[in-house]
Amino acid sequence: MSEERVETTAAAVVLALALAFASASPAAGAQALCEKSQIRLVNSMREIAQPYHANLSKGGRMFARWAGLEGQYVLQLNQGDSDKQIALMRSILATNPKCTVFNVEPNADVVVKPMVDTANQTGAWIVTHWAHNRGMHPFDGYDHWIAHVAVNSEEVGIAVSEQLVAAMGGKGGLVALQGRLDTDPAQKRFAGLKSVVARHPGITLLAQQPANWDRTVAFPTIQAWLAKYGDRIKGIWAANDDMALGALEALRAAGLAGRIPIVGVDGIPEAIAAIARGEMTATVSSDAFYQGSIGLAMGVCVLTGQVPPPQTWAKQQREYYLRTTVITKENASRYATEPTVEGYVDEWRCDKLWSRASGPAY
Amino acid sequence: MSVAALRVEGLCKRFGDTYALRGVTLEVRPREVVGLVGENGAGKSTLLKLLAGVTRPDGGTMMVRGSAVRWRKVRDAADAGIGIMFQESSLVPDITVAENVLLAHEGSAVRLGIYRWHELFARAKALLVKLGMTISPGADAHTLSFSERQLVEFAKALAVETRTCDAPILLLDEPTSALDERGVATVLQTIEELRTHASVVLVSHRLEEVRRVCDRIYVMKDGSCVGERDARTCTVEALQRLMIGHETGTDFPREAVRSQLAETVCLEVRQLSRRDKYVDVSLALRHGEVLGIAGATGSGCEELCRTLFGIVPPDSGTMLLDGRTVALRGPSDAVAQGIGYVPADRPREGIIGAMSVTENMTLAHLAQFCGRWGIDRRREREVAERWIERLRIVTPCATTRASDLSGGNQQKVALAKWLVGKPPRVLILDHPLRALDVVARRDILKTIRELACDGAGIVVVADALDELLAVSDTLIVMRDGRISARYSIAQDRPTRQTILEKMI
């Protein structure tokens, strides 16, 4: 569907939810659990070399600065090692556990349970993103698991695939670069693609390959496909922007840059620039700045008593889907420059924490 | 009188607590070929290594062309014009013959780090041709035959000629041991030619050759020079006598410990052959018999031992254990068949220095010490202590590290390894008395005889001739890969002289 309709629908949903939450949220003025000076903010993510993660941390830092807690901001990088992510959490909780807030991009779904258990044991507070172990939810008695901010990867996949199919004119062959297939986003996004392809009989999925989220793998793969399928390839689908950009360079080497539509996911600045230039068609952003900061905002609100403890919240306040934005040529200019703190302060306020919620995720 | 090309005085070298050289004094004059002879272990190779800068002396002085020298590294000696041909193979397999010959002596054939192959090949070719070799200097070294390799090593020693304009000094350690007659003739001819401008020190077991080509001959024994003879006037017998030395007063009384030889044969080999090592070896070892094998380096006796233990399969021939033909698939197969082996290289192959005496002893038959829960340490200790007592091993306790023991006791531990389990059928002892002092040697010999009395068949390879004579029931002598003589000690005891003749 077009971007306008997405926005309208989203607004309507938000309004409805806001009404629902307004009636559900109890009075403010609950007990403050920590002195503001004691609060420690931790952002736990894979690494910082990729722009997506870099923006996660930038968002977190922006929030910390705005909240006057910049000195208490800690970044934990696990380099793709799940054990390390857990170990880092445990080691920092050796001191001041009860006033520490974790905002976590889990290295793998299965990392969430140990981290949530650790939080419950030590009295620390945690907000997780993306996906978690099946069969458990924050409202199942994990009182220190403030919330889980999920992304509906299948909807993301559908949204970006629709853009690709539209750019292809509804017919032709496409090739797909999948992410690491043992992760939920990779599987769900690809499932989204498959369902879109099924809906459009004129579209054929010529081939798919996991390319490790990495442009250095995407490049030779696209080269090989170009040799194999030649001009039967009318579109390229990539599960993330890094692979999409690698595909773009491969096209450039073949003199085809801008002639075959490419889509990706993440909304990194390089991709947005490519979209503005017309070399990429679309990407989907979950807004890394927001993801990197909202968990910390929630934690501060809880710790300063501006919201009641999470066990009193409604279920959909503790596990919900994050609203994502499809970026195409039409709105690329709006996202081309790096966001400033003004764009977010309204959404960090304790009564607006769920302003980007788009529905329950359980 | 012109100054000596090379002169050493009182040179000493120690390895641990054994002296390899005790006060060697000798001299090499310019344009002279000097021979250096002696039994294995007399210290000849060590002396050459000191002269070439490979190791440093612990005492004494060296003088090259009149000035005292002290080598810090091999390069220093090479710069002074001393070239050495090692006894052990020192060729690099994956490069060409020319590179091997001129290694570290490339000179102008390598300009600014870049090889000028044409020149390198030409220089190497010149040296090879001098030795009558027709192989291409561009051939890879690993394609050469055994004898070709030795000639290349000789050429390598000759290469030092190209470095200095001074008269070079060449040290040759067994240059002919792997060559056929024609090769030997070529080498000797070359040495003759070298005499015109170089000095040569020739170490060899082949006394006839030494006499033919040298001016003077030094005889070494037990780390020092025991005599100097003029090559023209002395006889091979005189040299041999010097090499052996006088009868030592403590001749081992073998008659006291005599076993009754059984009639059954425990180990027999027929026409065992292995290319380049030994040919057509046949022998029969009875239960309770001690078979001594005497042979110089290159005679094939060490390789024979390794075949008997299954380390290296023979190319042809059969081996029978208690009348049954066997084809050993490896050392573990040999151990399973009741064969034990004490290697010559004790510190590296005989014992594990870092492990305790007990652990060393139980190594070969560990399965017998395993209970349900793993190694039964208590039983291990008991057995170890029993053998420590029986073999009179001097050790602070059973858990001492083997490397802390003296050489003789280490050897007993290595022996005990084969005794702690089932009594062995055959024991092969490769140079068991090497680097041991007199008392330790007697002890080991006594133990060998005791083991024979217990019924094991024992093969002993050694170069200490009087001890071999003392302990063996049968003695075979090997030379150049073949058995050159066979003696039954009881009936026909040979003299040391005779044995030496057959060995060399």
Add this chain to the structure above:
Amino acid sequence: MALRQAVESRFRAGILSMVRRTSGPLLALFALTIGFAVAESQFATLANLRNILDSSAVPLVLSIGMTFVIRQGSIDLSIEGLMAACSLVFALVVANDRMQFDLGWLGLPIAAALGAVFGLANGLIVTRLRVPSFMATLGIGSTCLGIAMLLSGDQPPLIRDPALRHWGLGQSFGVPNLALAAAACLAAGFFVEQFTRLGRYSYVVGGAESVARLSGLNVDLYKVGVFAFAGLMTGMAAAMESARLGIGHVEIGAGQMLGAITAVVIGGTSLSGGSGSVLGSAIAVLALAVLADGMVFVGATPYMEKAIQGGIVLVAAIVAGWQVHDRLRVVK
């Protein structure tokens, strides 16, 4: 004239042995190529051949350095970190979107020189501090990765130099530019291996280090030299890949190390040192590139490719060890 004579002399003798030595990887290359060509008709086209040459360019350059290192009995585990650091520096000194530099083609020798410096560090730690090479290079590799991450910050630099981008992506005379660059590096590596002391002594140090020392060679000097040479090649490879992708990338070396070692082993260089040739490694790199490309053509997943790669290494190692009969040979 002298050069021609030299080459002739060298090769009259050695050409047959060289052919024999590279027969293993050659066989693999032919078998794979023919196999995939039969399976997929589009495989054996000129366009795909170009792809294969292009995708093998960077691993080939890496394998040159690795051949030298493994041949001398060491190992270099710092490739991925070194590539990252050199990639970042390269991207930052040429025209980019973060800094004002614009050194153009000078970026290539700078990246290569930086790689050589890190390689030198590898060599010095191994020879002076007597740290085993696998540890020393792991350490330097991690350090370089850290440096790369610092330089990358939160925004990896994008390369804007059009000449370099064209070089990285384009072709000359129908052959991808990077493949031509790799061929030049191969020629250089071959020259060093066959005609210089550094190359010849790497055989000696690897095959018989005791002999090397006994002969009075300054073994340490040559060991350091080999590491520096490998670093030079790694830096060059990093610049090549960065020019192709247009970015200074921390992950640029991901997966390259195992590929390089695999190629060197398949190419005939024994892991215990002393033998092998850059030609053999280069052919092995081509074979592996054919394998990777063919897998995409056939539609098999990359996980299958890894399994097959592993299988090839095993077969190569077994075949290499077949000849040696010594039952006492120590295999660790």
